[in-house]
Amino acid sequence: xxxxxxxxxxxxxxxxxxxxxTEKAEEKLDQTMEKAADKTNELLSK
Numbered sequence: 327x328x329x330x331x332x333x334x335x336x337x338x339x340x341x342x343x344x345x346x347x348t349e350k351a352e353e354k355l356d357q358t359m360e361k362a363a364d365k366t367n368e369l370l371s372k
Contacts, residue, residue, distance in 0.1 A: 345353075
């Protein structure tokens with residue numbers, strides 16, 4: 327069962343080599359949220 331799950335995961339990743347606009351937007355959103363979290367933690371630690 328585990329081998330089947332890993333195989334499906336690997337095939338899914340290898341099938342998507344190029345990033346589409348959705349993936350690029352998600353990455354940008356993630357970066358923005360990380361920066362916001364860092365700034366919030368910085369302000370709260372003062």
